[in-house]
Amino acid sequence: MGEILTAAQMRAKENKAIQGGFAHGLTLMERAGQGVVDATFRVIGEARDGFMSAVVLCGPGNNGGDGFVIARVLHEMGWQVQVYLYGDAGRLPPDARTMYDRWVAIGPVSPIKDAVSGQGDRPVLLFDAMFGIGINRPIPAVCAQAFEAICTRATGPECFVVAVDCPSGMDVDTGAVLVGPDGANTLLERTDLCVTFHAPKLGHYLTEVGRQRPAVVDIGLRPEDEVVTQLVGPCGGPAKEWLQSVTALGAGGHKYDRGHVLVLGGGVGKGGAARMAARSALRVGAGLVTLTVPPEAIPENAAQLNAIMLRPLDGADALREMLADKRLSSVCLGPGLGVGDRTRALVLAALEETAQDGRRVVLDADALGSFAEDPQALFEACHAGVVITPHEGEFARLFPDLAERTRHSDPAATGLGKVESTCRAAERLGATVLLKGEATVLADPEGRSMIHAALYDRAAPWLGTAGAGDVLAGLIAGLSAGEQARTHAPIDLAGAAAWLHVECARQFGPGLIAEDLPEQLPAVFRNLGF
Numbered sequence: 001m002g003e004i005l006t007a008a009q010m011r012a013k014e015n016k017a018i019q020g021g022f023a024h025g026l027t028l029m030e031r032a033g034q035g036v037v038d039a040t041f042r043v044i045g046e047a048r049d050g051f052m053s054a055v056v057l058c059g060p061g062n063n064g065g066d067g068f069v070i071a072r073v074l075h076e077m078g079w080q081v082q083v084y085l086y087g088d089a090g091r092l093p094p095d096a097r098t099m100y101d102r103w104v105a106i107g108p109v110s111p112i113k114d115a116v117s118g119q120g121d122r123p124v125l126l127f128d129a130m131f132g133i134g135i136n137r138p139i140p141a142v143c144a145q146a147f148e149a150i151c152t153r154a155t156g157p158e159c160f161v162v163a164v165d166c167p168s169g170m171d172v173d174t175g176a177v178l179v180g181p182d183g184a185n186t187l188l189e190r191t192d193l194c195v196t197f198h199a200p201k202l203g204h205y206l207t208e209v210g211r212q213r214p215a216v217v218d219i220g221l222r223p224e225d226e227v228v229t230q231l232v233g234p235c236g237g238p239a240k241e242w243l244q245s246v247t248a249l250g251a252g253g254h255k256y257d258r259g260h261v262l263v264l265g266g267g268v269g270k271g272g273a274a275r276m277a278a279r280s281a282l283r284v285g286a287g288l289v290t291l292t293v294p295p296e297a298i299p300e301n302a303a304q305l306n307a308i309m310l311r312p313l314d315g316a317d318a319l320r321e322m323l324a325d326k327r328l329s330s331v332c333l334g335p336g337l338g339v340g341d342r343t344r345a346l347v348l349a350a351l352e353e354t355a356q357d358g359r360r361v362v363l364d365a366d367a368l369g370s371f372a373e374d375p376q377a378l379f380e381a382c383h384a385g386v387v388i389t390p391h392e393g394e395f396a397r398l399f400p401d402l403a404e405r406t407r408h409s410d411p412a413a414t415g416l417g418k419v420e421s422t423c424r425a426a427e428r429l430g431a432t433v434l435l436k437g438e439a440t441v442l443a444d445p446e447g448r449s450m451i452h453a454a455l456y457d458r459a460a461p462w463l464g465t466a467g468a469g470d471v472l473a474g475l476i477a478g479l480s481a482g483e484q485a486r487t488h489a490p491i492d493l494a495g496a497a498a499w500l501h502v503e504c505a506r507q508f509g510p511g512l513i514a515e516d517l518p519e520q521l522p523a524v525f526r527n528l529g530f
């Protein structure tokens, strides 16, 4: 997994490099500007014949400094470059000012308002170097207007838009775009390529910022082992090795080595969700799976199940007795279980019985919904082996204060993004939280956090289908059951499950329904080489 940074973490790295004396700010900026140009040509190929015109929009901070470097590099390559500046050159920070001076020795700089008229030909390349990680309020209307006017100039070829570090106006910690009251910000939608420095920032994987993954330029900062957010997926090696290191996938052994998952199911006519969770747990590698349901739901389930075992369950006391068998190594509660007192009692019993012995528990759907009135009871009962898998609505019912602060589109006013709110929730719960969505965010009480983004080349919008969440809960429970799971933090197993979940959806393709997900696992494993 690769690291992803907040703006503050990136600043700290830059400051450490500069103050530690192993990099000069100007050197970093030169590498940044050169890196943006290199990354751009890697994507668009060589210059389009006859049209070698670029516009660079520069802002009042160091992002603008990168813009002046870009202008100079392109000029040296023979491009015609127009540069517009928002703000006063006399007030640029020192490194950006130096880069400004180096550019004005070559070509002019116009005030940004001059670009608003829409006069002139559309350039082949447009660089947005107005605001980077230093944005702290919605961008000035004139900046958004100039950008839009250049993109929509009447004549010229299609323009390729490159965002330097991030589309201007994006809060890189939250992925939210800060839009002023007096204008729509179209920068995000129009951006073709985002080029960032050293490592992606959280927002790059919470929101799509371009038509492909952001390019990352190495500007020569040292990697450090401080705690940062990780991007779920293989890093630097094949997915097979990563999954083998995190899970028991591909390992042989006795079925009991691969663990026994207990899935609790709902009453008559409500059993589909738990059956899908159970099947997913079995397919992902659990040695055995037992589904336990109210006695009256036994006939319905018996008619549906073969490899999955079935047991009747009266209530919380019966569950305690069942869990006295320690071979039941992970438990999944929630899908189709029903919201109410019975489910609350079952959840509390499962948490109590597993609290001391490190067994893993996955709580989803109704297991969470049953605590909407009294989340504190759930927080007190949770332990370090628990993973909860809320969608945004379930998250909001358990953590209304955090959700309220995340919903605002202006994070400058509220300060909480999806990653930070998930981290706070995990801390409050003392357990791992997986907050579902197109960008799935995971956090654990040790302070670790991850993003799994079904974006860019991993987009799978057809995964948003009824029951997909039940499958994910089963996958986590299945991966958490084996002997090997005890040596892995729940967050690593949940992250691997989220990756497999999306991988199944992508390999199946559109038309997917939730039942297809576990059935796709054998092909996913085969393709991985297991």
Ligand SMILES: NC(=O)C1=CN([C@@H]2O[C@H](COP(=O)(O)OP(=O)(O)OC[C@H]3O[C@@H](n4cnc5c(N)ncnc54)[C@H](OP(=O)(O)O)[C@@H]3O)[C@@H](O)[C@H]2O)[C@@H](O)CC1
Pocket (backbone or CB within 6 Å): 014, 025, 026, 028, 029, 032, 033, 059, 060, 061, 062, 063, 064, 065, 066, 093, 130, 131, 132, 133, 134, 135, 136, 137, 138, 139, 140, 164, 165, 197, 219
């Ligand atoms: N440090 C390094 O060595 C390297 C840095 N690098 C580059 O630097 C970028 C970060 O630079 P940065 O910190 O100067 O922030 P940046 O995003 O340019 O904006 C800050 C300026 O904007 C202003 N401002 C903010 N919001 C505003 C608004 N809505 N409307 C109007 N003004 C607003 C704010 O002014 P103030 O808030 O003080 O009024 C300030 O003047 C980073 O993204 C990367 O591209 C790379 O070269 C690698 C090496």
Ligand SMILES: Nc1ncnc2c1ncn2[C@@H]1O[C@H](COP(=O)(O)OP(=O)(O)O)[C@@H](O)[C@H]1O
Pocket (backbone or CB within 6 Å): 365, 391, 436, 437, 438, 440, 454, 459, 460, 461, 462, 463, 464, 465, 466, 467, 468, 469, 470, 471, 472
């Ligand atoms: N646009 C999307 N792209 C990728 N995955 C998505 C998208 N929308 C939803 N998902 C995933 O689909 C699942 C939906 O789960 P959930 O909301 O619990 O639905 P259900 O209760 O129907 O199972 C989650 O794993 C979520 O991450």
Ligand SMILES: [K+]
Pocket (backbone or CB within 6 Å): 063, 128, 129, 130, 131, 132, 163, 164, 165, 166, 167, 168
């Ligand atoms: K920018």
